[in-house]
Amino acid sequence: MDPRSDAQLLTAHVAGDSAAFGELFSRHQDRLWAVALRTAGSPEDASDALQEAMISAFRRAGSFRGEAAVTTWLHRIVVNACLDQHRRRKTRPTTAWIETLHDTAHDVDDVANRELQIELERALSELPEDQRAAIVLVDVEGYSVEDAAAILQCPPGTVKSRCARGRAKLAKRLSNVRNPDAEHIVLRENQGGSGT
Amino acid sequence: MTSDAEVRARLAGLPSASIPPEVREAIMARLAQESQEPQLADVVPLTPRHRRRLSGLLVAAAAAAFVMVLAVAGGGDPAPPVASAQPVVKAGAIYDPGPFAAQLRDRFLGAPAATKQTGTFADSPPEIVACTGSIDAFGEVLTLDAGVYGGQAAVVIVSTYPGDTEYEEVWVVNPQCGDADTDVIRHFLLDVDKSATRL
Numbered sequence: 001m002d003p004r005s006d007a008q009l010l011t012a013h014v015a016g017d018s019a020a021f022g023e024l025f026s027r028h029q030d031r032l033w034a035v036a037l038r039t040a041g042s043p044e045d046a047s048d049a050l051q052e053a054m055i056s057a058f059r060r061a062g063s064f065r066g067e068a069a070v071t072t073w074l075h076r077i078v079v080n081a082c083l084d085q086h087r088r089r090k091t092r093p094t095t096a097w098i099e100t101l102h103d104t105a106h107d108v109d110d111v112a113n114r115e116l117q118i119e120l121e122r123a124l125s126e127l128p129e130d131q132r133a134a135i136v137l138v139d140v141e142g143y144s145v146e147d148a149a150a151i152l153q154c155p156p157g158t159v160k161s162r163c164a165r166g167r168a169k170l171a172k173r174l175s176n177v178r179n180p181d182a183e184h185i186v187l188r189e190n191q192g193g194s195g196t
Numbered sequence: 197m198t199s200d201a202e203v204r205a206r207l208a209g210l211p212s213a214s215i216p217p218e219v220r221e222a223i224m225a226r227l228a229q230e231s232q233e234p235q236l237a238d239v240v241p242l243t244p245r246h247r248r249r250l251s252g253l254l255v256a257a258a259a260a261a262f263v264m265v266l267a268v269a270g271g272g273d274p275a276p277p278v279a280s281a282q283p284v285v286k287a288g289a290i291y292d293p294g295p296f297a298a299q300l301r302d303r304f305l306g307a308p309a310a311t312k313q314t315g316t317f318a319d320s321p322p323e324i325v326a327c328t329g330s331i332d333a334f335g336e337v338l339t340l341d342a343g344v345y346g347g348q349a350a351v352v353i354v355s356t357y358p359g360d361t362e363y364e365e366v367w368v369v370n371p372q373c374g375d376a377d378t379d380v381i382r383h384f385l386l387d388v389d390k391s392a393t394r395l
Binding site: 018021022025029030032033034037038043046047050051054055058059062063065101102116117120121124135139140142164167168170171172174175178 | 198202203204206207211213214215219220222224226227228231295297301
């Protein structure tokens with residue numbers, strides 16, 4: 001384990017240390033991937049976007065001004081690359097990866113729960129990109145609203161409202177999954193009530 | 197109805213996704229490849245290789261318009277410098293040599309054009325041509341920014357890098373740059389990768 005801080009690694013990279021950036025990437029690769037996967041919407045897009053983002057960060061390291069944490073800066077580049085990648089797509093990405101990911105997960109035991117989580121993941125992938133990116137950072141990856149705002153380059157209040165709107169859609173989707181006939185039942189009850 | 201709290205709890209419980217080995221290997225290979233190239237970082241010093249490349253481009257400039265300019269000039273002298281019809285002139289920047297590239301991006305993307313004369317060669321198209329000619333700047337001049345660089349009065353010139361859209365060429369010169377002042381305070385290529393906005 002390299003004892004240098006992220007900022008020291010980046011400085012060393014700019015100074016010509018050929019191994020420094022690779023170490024920096026290795027240190028954060030899984031979290032960057034997790035953000036990329038759910039922001040881009042598919043493993044293929046995430047792979048392309050993450051690679052593009054890391055090359056961009058590698059080349060642009062000299063312009064890093066230290067106003068944010070190195071990880072914030074890296075995540076910002078990754079999220080932007082993912083959103084660009086997602087916008088370039090002409091078709092909706094496949095979601096087969098979601099079931100695969102949840103198949104290999106060990107923290108979801110019962111079948112019903114797993115189905116709900118898969119549905120939640122699908123619904124997340126279908127959210128508008130601004131809401132999806134905010135929720136991935138704050139609710140899935142556990143970043144503070146302030147850090148997410150720095151990554152997304154918007155005010156914290158905007159992050160909060162995007163999360164709230166996104167969560168409301170996800171909640172509705174989960175409710176429908178749990179009780180697909182709920183809306184019809186309510187409708188029938190209302191119709192019955194008005195007729196008596 | 198599913199509550200907001202439950203949604204948040206379920207989102208937090210989504211499985212973590214580790215990077216697939218093949219993705220990691222591909223990225224590490226690209227980074228290793230980048231490490232072996234001379235253009236390491238955002239600011240790329242102009243190397244002899246670049247100079248040779250520029251010379252080669254000029255030799256290869258058998259493009260009709262270019263040849264016509266030479267013919268009209270009536271001589272075999274080196275190609276005249278090219279200035280764009282209307283480069284944007286800005287003024288008032290105070291540049292630090294350290295974060296120069298970042299300042300350049302901010303200025304050239306966000307700073308408005310000057311509304312007054314700058315008191316430099318940038319005020320006059322013929323003088324711009326004279327300056328770019330004196331420093332062998334062959335690209336199309338995009339922007340000039342009159343201000344201060346490292347504590348001294350200077351003009352920053354950004355031009356295209358002939359034949360390669362990945363780079364912009366940047367010069368820092370004196371305010372009186374021209375036939376009688378060919379000093380270049382700083383000169384480098386700015387790497388403009390695909391995701392960056394062109395200066």
